[in-house]
Amino acid sequence: MKLATLSIDGKPCAAVELGNGNWLHLAKAGAGWDSLLATIEGGADAIAALRALVSQAEAGQHADAVVSDPDLLAPIPQPRKNxxxxxxxxxxxxxxxxxxxxxxxxxxxxxxxxxxxxxxxxxxxxxxxxxxxxxxxxxxxxxxxxxxxxxxxxxxxxxxxxxxxxxxxxxxxxxxxxxxxxxxxxxxxxxxxxxxxxxxxxxxxxxxxxxxxxxxxxxxxxxxxxxxxxxxxxxxxxxxxxxxxxxxxxxxxxxxxxxxxxxxxxxxxxxxxxxxxxxxxxxxxxxxxxxxxxxxx
CATH class of the missing domain: 3.90.850.10 (Fumarylacetoacetase-like, C-terminal domain)
Incomplete structure (x- = not known):
């Protein structure tokens, strides 16, 4: 899977790529993660949840959370360390x-x-x-x-x-x-x-x-x-x-x-x-x- 941080209305938002090249806005899709770092911290449970969300989106759910051609930020815009x-x-x-x-x-x-x-x-x-x-x-x-x-x-x-x-x-x-x-x-x-x-x-x-x-x-x-x-x-x-x-x-x-x-x-x-x-x-x-x-x- 590809995970990115998108700029949506000037705010960073975690997203996962769908099979058609569009992106699923994770918070809008109900994932509960407001940043890509929070997703990473979720570990194996987050990976499993991401796969389920991708399957749902590709089956037509979460249509309002699908973003096409977004502006990308650095995946982790503000790392906690250097x-x-x-x-x-x-x-x-x-x-x-x-x-x-x-x-x-x-x-x-x-x-x-x-x-x-x-x-x-x-x-x-x-x-x-x-x-x-x-x-x-x-x-x-x-x-x-x-x-x-x-x-x-x-x-x-x-x-x-x-x-x-x-x-x-x-x-x-x-x-x-x-x-x-x-x-x-x-x-x-x-x-x-x-x-x-x-x-x-x-x-x-x-x-x-x-x-x-x-x-x-x-x-x-x-x-x-x-x-x-x-x-x-x-x-x-x-x-x-x-x-x-x-x-x-x-x-x-x-x-x-x-x-x-x-x-x-x-x-x-x-x-x-x-x-x-x-x-x-x-x-x-x-x-x-x-x-x-x-x-x-």
């Missing part, structure tokens, strides 16, 4: 970065983590923001994102998938010079307003055949920049969940972006950063497309 992100998780991306920076860091023993604040989140179709008074080195990174559905701390690898509600797409917009000038701490250069396009929806885990066998790519103005596979992740999904949850509770609705393949702008010769007027489209198989424009703030 978005967790993983750096340096694809070998070719590490190699291109090391070449561009004339260094040889290589693969790290443990995952590299940083976060992006809620103020960085951008909806599907929204604007990636440029701040030319700060930097013109603004880059892109398409990433598969995990959405946690069940709370846990010190989660064992073999139990990791029990804690996943679904998957979505993140574009980890990065201000490269700022990213690197703070003593190796990525947060500032990754946390600008408008630096986290998210969406377009969440696909429930049962609808993804294998999160480690998805094609993943990105275009700028129609030109292919990134073209890879999640099979190339160094630290796989169970490893990331087990590692991140060590001594720290993961909660329903927490988002983990899992790293990006090669093809980023700063590693090109010469570098090719984003400019006002660009259109950036992230694509992951079995999830869909996340498209955003670029403008000066």
């Amino acid at each position: 978005v967790f992100c993983v750096g340096r998780n694809y070998a070719e991306h590490i190699a291109e970065g090391d070449r561009a920076q004339k260094q040889n860091v290589g693969v790290t023993e443990h995952p590299v983590y940083f976060t992006k604040p809620p103020t960085s989140i951008v909806p599907p179709g929204g604007d990636i923001l440029l701040f030319p008074q700060v930097s013109t080195c603004v880059d892109y990174e398409v990433e598969l994102a995990i959405v946690i559905g069940k709370s846990g701390r010190n989660i064992a690898k073999e139990n990791a998938f029990d804690h996943i509600f679904g998957y979505t797409i993140v574009n980890d917009i990065s201000v490269r010079d700022v990213q690197r000038r703070h003593g190796g701490q990525y947060f500032k250069g990754k946390g600008f307003d408008g630096s986290c396009p998210l969406g377009p929806w969440i696909v429930t885990a049962d609808a993804i055949s294998d999160p480690h066998k998805l094609s993943i790519g990105l275009t700028v103005n129609g030109a292919q920049r990134q073209d890879g596979s999640t099979a190339d992740m160094i630290f796989d999904v169970p490893t990331l969940i087990a590692s991140l949850s060590e001594g720290m509770t993961l909660e329903p609705g927490d988002i983990i972006a899992t790293g990006t393949p090669s093809g980023v702008g700063y590693a090109m010769d010469p570098p090719r950063f984003l400019a006002a007027g660009d259109t950036v489209v992230c694509t992951i198989s079995e999830i869909g497309e996340l498209s955003n424009s670029v403008r000066i703030a």
